[in-house]
Amino acid sequence: MRTCIACGMPMEKAEDFAMDDPGKDYCCHCAREDGTMQSYEEKKQNLIRFVTRTQGLDEKAAEKVVVTMMKSLPAWR
């Protein structure tokens, strides 16, 4: 199963990929409206919001979790 280089989400169906394009190596959640990949800072802020919303972490703790997570992803190594 292919995974997004920027957030690690598995990508299977065409709609999982940026711009519904399986030729892309990042997912629909990591693409900007024009289809380009979000920058490190944009992705970081989005992931902090996601972790805070779904796990309820303190914002500063969420940032540490996200920075640690991003270090393991191919796009940000």
Next chain:
Amino acid sequence: MKENQRQKQKRETRGKILAAAMIMFAERGFSVTTTEIAQSAGISHGSIFVHFTTREELIDCAINVFFDHLNQEINIAAKGNADMEDLLEVYLSILHSSEDFYRNLITQISLLPDVTQEKLFAYQTTLSFHFDDALRREKEQGKIVALPHHMLFNMWLSLVHYYLQNRAMFAPEDSVIDRYRDELISSYLMMIRKS
């Protein structure tokens, strides 16, 4: 590129160390020494550090192996828009196969380095992502109580963790998950679904 004999041996030794470590972490917790792990793996103590720079790196790799497996299975289960019950069942089934390892991890996590604690919450994003998705679908159908998603997620983890951490009181001679799987799932669903 084809693996040569030396590379094969290196990979196998690394696997042997990791397997021995995971068994010992499950049986005795994360305070076991690298000397004990080396003895159990049948290798010299120094060999461990050829493959893992520090004891902490070995612990991190073991936790990574556990969550890779858990998250892969959760991703597979969630492929067909699994409902909440399916998700909880898969989650407990995978935990069941490494119940002792996971219980020691959640019990001793505060004694491990900060970065390991951060990784634990990072690994949990796979479950929280699919949890969020399943909750959103069931909320659209008017099935779920009006509580924030993080609270519903943490309620599930708290329930499971409480039973696992207090195994001596809930299932001293059994697997906690074997004994309480159905009750945990049905009770949780009753709490979060509108009657």
